Amino acid sequence: MTTMSIKTFTAVANKLPIETSILLRGPHGIGKSQVVRQLAAQFGLEVIDRRLSQMSEGDMIGLPSTDGEVTRFNPPEWYKAACRSPRCLFLDELNRATPEVMQAAFQVVLDRELNGWKLHPATRVFAAVNASAAYTVNEMDPALLDRFWVVDLTPTVADWVTWAKDGHVHDMVVDFIAGNEKWLDAPKDSEPGKVTPSRRSWERLSDALTVAGIVEDPKHELFYPMCLGYVGTEATIAFHSFAKTIENQVSGEEVLKDYAKCKKKVAKLGQEKQNVLIEKVSEYVTKSLKTLDENQGKNLAAFMKDLPGELRVSAWSKLTQGAGTDNLELAKSVHKYCVETVLEVFGVSADAAVKAISATGGKKAAKK
Structure with missing residues (x-):
């Protein structure tokens, strides 16, 4: 599975060749159509949005006409527009379409053509499917999937x-x-x-x-x-x-930006809600920041200093575990600004802790 966040997907999609059709997979309501519209705006293209589950074969390939000698299919206006000028053609709910509509859609995806009408060279094609057991869908075999660049969208x-x-x-x-x-x-x-x-x-x-x-x-x-x-x-x-x-309410961002401004609110929260705020602060720090600048570090330290001892240790644990080994710079900056407030809970100063560690190291060296 090519699982991606929206941020990564949009970055990749911007670099794919125009003729590459893109298939977005994911559960309903995660914003697949919105992502396509965002990309279309970046490309400067008008979106033609067609929900294939609601279309008949005639809606897709057009209706026949005759001049007395031969029969021709008149393409639908929306498809003709994508042939005449650059458009973003979005074929939604592809796997809920009838087999006939799906086959016509696959011709558009693979050949960029339908009944002799070729898409404009600058028209981009996107399709989306709802990947969920809650839907009645037509399975897409590997040969069909091979016609797309496929992404399993997991927006954060x-x-x-x-x-x-x-x-x-x-x-x-x-x-x-x-x-x-x-x-x-x-x-x-x-x-x-x-x-x-x-x-x-x-x-x-x-x-x-x-x-x-x-x-x-x-x-x-x-x-x-x-x-x-x-x-x-x-x-x-x-x-x-x-x-x-x-x-x-106080957000994690507010605490890091200007703790003095929300200090009174935090004091009134009570221990249970302060614990919830610790979650918010930890989430904001570990998911939104790569390191703490001086202002953020001092605000975080002031916030932790006002917490009861037990919650202070809890906050330290969440912050350091959240940063983990994937972001050592963040972990270092959290340690730089906040370790002293945590050591105070145990009645130890930062200087004393450093001396104790140094002394332990010296004894080990002497034994060797």
Whole structure:
């Protein structure tokens, strides 16, 4: 499987030859069509979006006409447009199409032609399939897959947050997901037919709440029931609770950017919510930063210094384990700014710890 994040995929897709058709695979609601539209915008191409599961053979190849001697197929207007000028042709739900429509689509993918009508040389072709046992689909054999450059799209939470922050989703929804990543997508053990959250449903909920004028009014009688229909019961409960206490919420980014500004809020959170904030801070540091600059390091140290001893040690553990060996520079910077606050929990100063380590090393050397 060629599993990729959206960031990696878009970088690769930008470098592929124009004539290479791209197949995106992944569960519903992860933003496959949005990614195609983003790429089309980068290429400066208008998108022609066709959902093949809803098309008949005539919708795909056109209808016949005769001049009294021979029969010709008149291509659909959308296909003709992709032949006359550069377009981004997006064939969605390919594996839910009828066999006849699939065969016509494969001719477009392989030959860039359909019934004698050739695509414009600068037209790009994308296709998408929903990879899930919950759908009735037509399997694509290896010979057909071989006609595509195939990617199994696994967008990260950071991918979605970056996209959502670009004016696509209300800040309240983005902040909720940024601090509660497990609610972005449906649980893997979700029952078929049950309403669950998805990247698409959070966007739609944001739009609905905004249009209704209640996106910043979680106490409104329609706020909770409106959420239910988009993201389901469990996610609604969590989001509604978050929205009602938004004034007291603190993000990991806020702590690292200007801890003094949110210090009073942190003090009022209580130990349970401070533990949740530790998760947010750790997530932000280990997933968004490659190292800590001086301002971030001092803010992180000040935050940890205000935590109870047990939580301070917990924060240290999450930060160092999160950085791991994959990002030694980040681990070093966390150690540089925060180790002293952790040692204080055990009544040891940084200087004393260094001397103890040096002394131990000296004794070992003497024994040798």
